[in-house]
Amino acid sequence: MLLLALDTSTSAITAAVHDGREVLAEASSVDARAHGELLAPRIAEVLAAAGVTAADLTDIVVGVGPGPFTGLRVAIVTGRVMALATGARLHGVCSLDALAFAACSAVDNGELVVATDARRKEVYWARYAVGSGAAGEHADPVVALTAPAVCRPADLPAEVRGLPVVGRGSLLYPEVFGTALPGFLDVSAGALAALAARRLAAGGQTGAVLGGTEPLYLRRPDAKPQVVAT
DSSP states (O other): OOEEEEEOSSSEEEEEEEOSSSEEEEEEEEOTTOHHHHHHHHHHHHHHHHTOOGGGOSEEEEEOOSOOHHHHHHHHHHHHHHHHHHOOEEEEEOHHHHHHHHTGGGSSSOEEEEEEEEETTEEEEEEEEESTTSSSTTOOSEEESSOOEEEOGGGSOHHHHTSOEESTHHHHOTTTSSOBOTTOSSOOHHHHHHHHHHHHHHTTTTSOOOBOOOOOOOSOOSOOOOOOOO
16 A cells, blocks of 8 residues: 545645554644645645655545635545556545544543634534444544534534544634644544555455545535526
8 A cells, every 4th residue: 555645624734644553754844824825735745755756556545624725626636636646545534533533542432523714703513422432443543523514613512512622613612622633633644544545454444434525515505507588
């Protein structure tokens, strides 16, 4: 396995290469308005650092969000094009899963909430059980207890607000959330790659197999086609 992971669902523009055992290279930039400009340089950087080319890739994994429309689609479209050009298998993973997985070591077989910036004074969020005992033997290390959702922080369920939290929601709305776990504000492509490699190696035993690359927007787009009467 030689896997390239990409994510532009948060403020981070992030890419990583994984060989099925470990992350060989990872590069990230943080700029909420430069996903399109910065992703290609990050991809070139990690491929060079890993000593491989795009033609060597067996798998490409993209974070499918949820995230804002413009930024989110950059990694997804890039991954689709690269898979088409190289013949690599293409997979999608919920970006919130990657953030939960990154924080597994900070929560010993417990629960947490992932809350990222949805703009418009809202958050994208989901609740997770994390750790080696999340769902039994051979289990996925992160198990989503709720589907990804978007809402105002004040509308979050009371039981969610008291959980440890990762993502920029904790930074933007500290009065709403429980204990913020430091160091997990944005998606890491290294964590995304490691989670994807683990799920691929499990061969679907975990019940959390990799999916397609349809983006999780969770909102209708602001721009809509105008119907002109004839």
